[in-house]
Amino acid sequence: MPTDSQPAHPFRVFLVDDHRVVRSGVSAYLAMVEDIEVVGEASDGQQALDRMAVLEPADALPDVVLMDLVMPGMDGITATRQIKARWPAVEVVAVTSFVEESKVRGALEAGAAGYLLKDADADELAAAIRAAVSGRMHLDPAVARILADSTRASQQTGDSLTRRQHQVLLLIAEGASNRQIAETLVVSERTARTHVSDILARLGLASRTQAALWAVQEGLVPGPRPGR
Known part of the structure; x- marks a missing residue:
């Protein structure tokens, strides 16, 4: 019987990277982690979508996809967006060599639940997977700094937010999706989406x-874990 610290089944992970040696290395890393199981791999975004479609009827979709961003064919950002649109419950963590702000923004805005560099060790990789499954975000420290610097540079103020927008902002910070925001506040998903857009515009x-x-x-919430 699983304990409070162990899931009922290992977290299922799917690897997407165009370099076989990288996939083999990550798979070897994760083989040492008791609560994580690699259930498939692909060499590009389209192959990942095709193979996940095969897993779906068997109720064997992964909990987390570890996604390279720069690949021939369908890139990782496009694949992340399509995975989140088709299988919203599947989390995606970007694992790449690049920390350019455009790639960070692109991956996170596509729905990635984390962003790691390929030199991350096994413990950090496992931590990012567990965080994604639990609805939290795990960012490499260098990535967190990029986002924090960009946010500070905007010099935004929250004085113009309404009480309802503050409620929505807190839910966003807790990792809630538009659907979860709608359910919590008892509004339509369209209304929740509008609130999110208005908050981004005002800030x-x-x-x-x-x-x-x-x-x-601003000290409103503890916030996502920005790495180790």
């Missing part, structure tokens, strides 16, 4: 992740 931010970081900096 001068480009993404939900920046909104969450803003809430952390």
